[in-house]
Amino acid sequence: MAQRFRIVGYEPEKDVPFAAAADLLRALTGPTGAGSRLGELGEPVRVFEATHQALGAIGPVVVLVDDLQWVDDLSLALCHYLVRAGEATGEPLALIAAGRPSFSEASLWTSLGQVLPAERVARVELGPLKSDEALELVRALAPALGDDEASELAAVAGGYPFWIEALVRTGGGEADAGRLVTARLRGASADAGALVALLAVAARPLALTDVARLNGWSAGRAEHAMRELVTRGIAVGSRAVLRLAHDLIRAAAAREIPEEQSVDIHRRVGDWLAQIAGDDVRRLREALGHRHAAGLSSMDLATRLVGSPQRTLLGEDGLALLVTIADEAGPADEAGLTLNDEVGALAAALGRHDVALERRLALAERCQDPLRRARALLGAARSAFALGDGNAARTYLERSRETYGDDALLNLELDIEQAALDLWGDDPKEAGRALARDAATRARRLFEAGDRARGPYLEALRVEYEAAYQEDDLETMVRAAEERADLARGFDEEAHLTALLASARALRRMGRLDEALERTQRVWDEARSRVLPRLALDAAYWLGTYLLQSARIAEADDVVAGALELASRIGDEARGRHSFERLASEVDFYRTxxxxxxxxxxxxxxxxxxxxxxxxxxxxxxxxxxxxxxxxxxxxxxxxxxxxxxxxxxxxxxxxxxxxxxxxxxxxxxxxxxxxxxxxxxxxxxxxxPQPRDRYVQRRVEALVSEPAPGGSLEAAACEAEELGFSLDALWTRLDLGTALAASDRPRAKDVLAAVAQAAGDSGAQTVCELSEQRLRAFGVRTWRRGTAGGVLTDREREIAHLIAAGASNPEIAQQLFL
Known part of the structure; x- marks a missing residue:
């Protein structure tokens, strides 16, 4: 039996992050697995991936989406992500979405059509009922109506079930939402009308206790008003929670509310939500929308929202609202300046470096404090660098130095950014490497004097590592990475794990492949456990690399396949590495x-x-x-x-x-x-x-350029590779050894090549295995069995047949299959 979950959209919550999916996320939040982390995740892609993992642990799942036209963007993106992930992994999931024609509906339909084959996605457009079907529904709802009355009511409703039901309940009034509400409220109390107004403006289900609080009523008074609305079919009540029966009713009621009353309700609802929100970004965003609609000052609430731990869930619309509120402040308004600064940081975290640059430059222009202006220009330089505009970044750094040059911490951060620009720009790198080393030394001293320098110190260690990487200075790479990992532990766990991954790369370069593999495996496991998908992707890249170098080709294939699935969901943002295409190419080289x-x-x-x-x-x-x-x-x-x-x-x-x-x-x-x-x-x-791995490669090259190649040197190089854990290099070197021995010691050459073929086949290195077998066949050794007459073709015979069918010539077939 499939588990069912609902996602329901409400019009005014369309800009509230994950508002529609809130019930689904709450249902999945649990004590174990990915669900245990859903409540603490602040980055949308982490929420998406944790939800996918939590649903995968449950089994077959049906997700029902109602009022798709009002579903917020992040909930809509979550639906798409879940379907895409289910398609990639083969996990059973069904998505059923219903809504009126809208951009959201069209967007989801188009995106699903790009992910799923045509036979697994369907769209049903519901038109009005046929006349006989409409009449049948009228009779089912109102069996006492005569034939003429029933036919007239079905015709007036135009065949739409909502209006048929509405007209039946109101005795056949006109099919207009406004008149429908008026007709249903005729004879109702003033409290019933006030409750309709509250539900229409709040645009969310409300508990009776909240209704009483918002309207200043007693519990009994709120319950009486609720019964009036439920009896008249305007609202639906369930478990002391009340909502309007349909969004058309809500829209019609909202149009009839006087502006003064609407503003007052927005104010009350906004204040109430702000009081109960805490750090909940969804409630803060909703509260901000109500207060802004009421024309009230929203600066304090916007500052709370932008400081929430989950602020990165706000998305584009939330960011745009914050920018609007920041721009409404006066040029010298301190709260507005602070908000501009925070919005710039949020925009950078969301990858909207264009918005971040604009906010930082606005802050630098409006702020009177020189140190604050200089810091804003530093932020502008970082945003410009992220946008790929190195020249602008250098200009902003220079302006920052000119604005305020009497702060040691600021000067350090400026030098760190300058070093990064020099290291990865188009100009010579020597100055950047020297500046990176100097910045790390100064950062260490400042951190020893106070914890305020911890963040800059982490960044200084990062650029020092990058400079050491360019210089192939392994000792500095290991020291900087491990120091960074220790510094970040308990302060920033993602930075801690990232530093561990960097130290593993240095260990591999030093010839300590087994240690590098163990450390990378640990980071990969931790990243998946903590639902850090981008870090998991980085760790998978290096884990796959080290498994390949260890001649564990089949295991590497599994890791790369899983990583490609994850990359298809979150994108392959290569940070300090190649994309997975490079690693997938190597797997193909050995396996395909x-x-x-x-x-x-x-x-x-x-x-x-x-x-x-x-x-x-x-x-x-x-x-x-x-x-x-x-x-x-x-x-x-x-x-x-x-x-x-x-x-x-x-x-x-x-x-x-x-x-x-x-x-x-x-x-x-x-x-x-x-x-x-x-x-x-x-x-x-x-x-x-030279590093240890360099030495055995050097030995191998020196042997191969000699005539004839000395078997002893190749044997020594293979042994060195094995001792360091580079088993794949050892296989290739023993293949060279077997070839070199062919002229002087054929029996031993056969033994060496046979051992390589066996080891390569066991590890999944098919290309090495086939090359070894080709050279064995040159000695007259049969490496495959011919199929019996009339029997099934062998794998090799099928490969040859496919190449012949593709038009390959005999020499091309021989080269491709090592014949």
């Missing part, structure tokens, strides 16, 4: 077909930045050389050249050094020995302190 992997990687490289392109061309060269050998030499040379051009333009010394070594490895495998030796010599001159 080496040429498929290379082609996918190169397609991804076409849209990459210069900095990212260095590694992508380097990988393409290496994969082509490993799988294609000397037949791919021209392609290898082209990719190495493209990588060098990107490295020169990027100006990153670490990338330039790594390209020399990995390029030498690729050139050596492609048979370009002279070019490989030259590239290796360049790397040796550039890298005075």
């Amino acid at each position: 077909g080496w040429r498929c992997g290379v082609d996918r990687l190169l397609a991804h490289a076409q849209g990459a930045s210069e900095h990212a392109s260095v590694e992508l061309h380097q990988l393409a060269a290496l994969w082509l050389a490993l799988a294609g050998g000397e037949t791919a030499a021209d392609e290898v040379l082209a990719q190495v050249a493209a990588g060098r051009e990107s490295a020169d333009r990027a100006g990153c010394p670490r990338c330039a050094k790594e390209l020399r070594l990995r390029g030498a490895d690729a050139l050596a495998h492609a048979g370009c020995r002279a070019q490989a030796a030259a590239s290796l010599a360049e790397w040796t001159a550039m890298q005075p302190e």
Whole structure:
């Protein structure tokens, strides 16, 4: 039996975040699993993912959405997210949504049509009932009516069930919502009319106790008024909670309320909600809307709202309302200046850096305090940098320094931002790296003098790590990452886990792959447990990378597949890494077909930045050389050249050094020995302190450029790779060893190649397995069994048949399948 959950929209709550989905979220909030965190999450995508996980733990689910035209944007986005996630994971979920024609209805229908196949999405447009159906409904509701009266009432209602029921209840009055309300209230008390007005303006179900409080009534008086409305069919009461029977009734009643009475109700409802809201962003947003509609000062309430821990749930409409209220303040109004500052911070957190920039510049223009103006310009610089406008960011930093230069903490933050600009801009990076190191030293001293510098110190450690990464300074990378993790523990858990992930990258570079893998697995588990989907995605990228390097290809495939599903829901915002296309390409290289992997990687490289392109061309060269050998030499040379051009333009010394070594490895495998030796010599001159992984790759290249390749050096390189945990490199090196032994020791060559084929097959490295088997067949060793006459084709025979059907030539089939 499927679990059922309802999402109901109300017109005035359309701008209140998650108002329509509030009942669903409350129902899912529980003591364990993702539901245990729903109440504390402040970022929409975290709420979406936690809801998806909580529903997945329940089993088959039906989500019912009513009055879709009034569903708020975040609840609407949640519906789309749940359907998209269910489609990606195969979890059973049905969404049934009903509403009048509207933008929300059209938007959801269009988006679902892009996610689901046509056979799994349907739209039913309900028109009026046919005349005989309308007459049947009238007779069911009013069996005492004569045939002529029933036919006339069905005709007046135009076949619409709502109006049929309404006219039956009012004795056949005109089909107009305003007249319907008037007719139903005829003879009712003044209290009944006041209650209709309250429900229409509040536009939300109200408990009887709240009705009594808002109108200053006793409980008995409120209950009597409720009974009047329920009896007349204007309202529906359930468990001491009252709401109007239909939004058409609410709209009609609202139009008839005098402006003075409407303003007074908005004021009362706004004040009541503000009193009970606490930090609840939904109630604060609703209260702000009522007070603003009443024309009352909303500055204090807006400041409370923008300071709520869940403020990032406000979304675009909430942000726009806050901007409007901030602009209504006078230029020198202190509350308005404070609100502008907070709105700028909120806009940045929501990724609306254009709005953040506008708010910060407005604050800098209006504020008289030099230090505050300087801080506003620093915020403007950060927003400009986020928008990709480095020149504007530098200008705002300079203006900030000129405005106020006598604050050590501000000067530190300005230097941190300057260092980030220099590190990742187009100009030479040396000044940025020096400034990053100096900023970290000063930040440490300021933090030791007081906790106020904790945030800037965390940022200083981040840019120090980035500078050390560019310089390949592993000791500083590890120290900065671990110091940052310790500093953030208990202060900012996401920053703590992010720093742990950064330290794992440094450990991998130092040759401590097992430690890096263990630490990354821990971050991945924690990120999923805490519903931090973006951090989980980052951790999955590095976990997949380390699993591949450990020759655990099948496990990496599972991690990457799960991460791609998550990325399809939240987007792949690569932070300090490539997108998952790069990792998925490598999985394809080993699991699907080496040429498929290379082609996918190169397609991804076409849209990459210069900095990212260095590694992508380097990988393409290496994969082509490993799988294609000397037949791919021209392609290898082209990719190495493209990588060098990107490295020169990027100006990153670490990338330039790594390209020399990995390029030498690729050139050596492609048979370009002279070019490989030259590239290796360049790397040796550039890298005075090779890391452990560099050393065994260097040993492998030196062996491959020798003629003949010395088996002892390749054996030693393979052993070093295994000791460091880089089992995939060890497999490739033993494949080289088996090839090198072919001329001098065929029996041992067969044993080495057979062991590689076995290990590669067990780990899921199909490309390595097939290459090993190809070389074994060159020794006359049969590596697959021929199918019996008339029997089912083997997997290999089917692969050959598919390639023949695709028009591949014999040489192309041989290269693709290593025949």
